[in-house]
Amino acid sequence: xxxxxxxxxxxxxxxxxxxxxxxxxxxxxxxxxxxxxxxxxxxxxxxxxxxxxxxxxxxxxxxxxxxxxxxxxxxxxxxxxxxxxxxxxxxxxxxxxxxxxxxxxxxxxxxxxxxxxxxxxxxxxxxxxxxxxxxxxxxxxxxxxxxxxxxxxxxxxxxxxxxxxxx
Numbered sequence: 001x002x003x004x005x006x007x008x009x010x011x012x013x014x015x016x017x018x019x020x021x022x023x024x025x026x027x028x029x030x031x032x033x034x035x036x037x038x039x040x041x042x043x044x045x046x047x048x049x050x051x052x053x054x055x056x057x058x059x060x061x062x063x064x065x066x067x068x069x070x071x072x073x074x075x076x077x078x079x080x081x082x083x084x085x086x087x088x089x090x091x092x093x094x095x096x097x098x099x100x101x102x103x104x105x106x107x108x109x110x111x112x113x114x115x116x117x118x119x120x121x122x123x124x125x126x127x128x129x130x131x132x133x134x135x136x137x138x139x140x141x142x143x144x145x146x147x148x149x150x151x152x153x154x155x156x157x158x159x160x161x162x163x164x165x166x167x
Contacts, residue, residue, distance in 0.1 A: 005051045009066055013044025013147075014073030017139055021074070022081035024092050034142040037074070041146025044070035049154065058151050067147025071140030078139065079132050091122040 020036025021027050029036040044066050049058060058066075085092070098115055101107050121127070 002052075005048055006062075006066055006069055009044045009048035009051065010069030010073045012047045013040040013042075013066070013070030013143060014075075014077050014139075016040045016043045017070065017074030017143060018077035018081045021078045021135075021139075022085055024085060024089060034138065037071075037139055037142035038146030038149070040070045040074050040139070041067040041143035041148075042150045044143065045147045045150040045154070058154060060148075060151070063147045063151035064144060067144035068140050070147065071143030072136070074143060075132065075135035075139040078135050079128060082131055083126055083128065086126045091118075094118050094122050 017037050017040025019026070020029055020039060027036065045058065045063060048062075048066050094115075097118070101111060101115060
């Protein structure tokens, strides 16, 4: 039962991470310290807290397990969702940069070269290997961070509530 709750919480948290990382324009939230990825860890821990009788008293090893599970599931779910977005919209991000460059009076040489390089890479199709590699590096790390921060605040809230009751 415990493992089932951890996997379910990891799946829910991973889904949140995948959505914030793969949906066009919504993924810009990750420019702010990967906050969309950390929200996956936060969601996973809060969901686990609701499923179980932990009562806001989640141990450090459990928070680590839930955060890493959410991060790993999010990495694979994000790859799948990114592929679906690619099939629907292609390389929307490169087209966005090209559109922005078209509205500039004068495009700097370095920007033109970078856009050409991106366009050449995009001609190869969907880059699943680099996407999965970067997801497997970033997602567990930031989901873990989100999970640990949530554990800290949940346990702090519980300690404050206990101290108030004792007085």
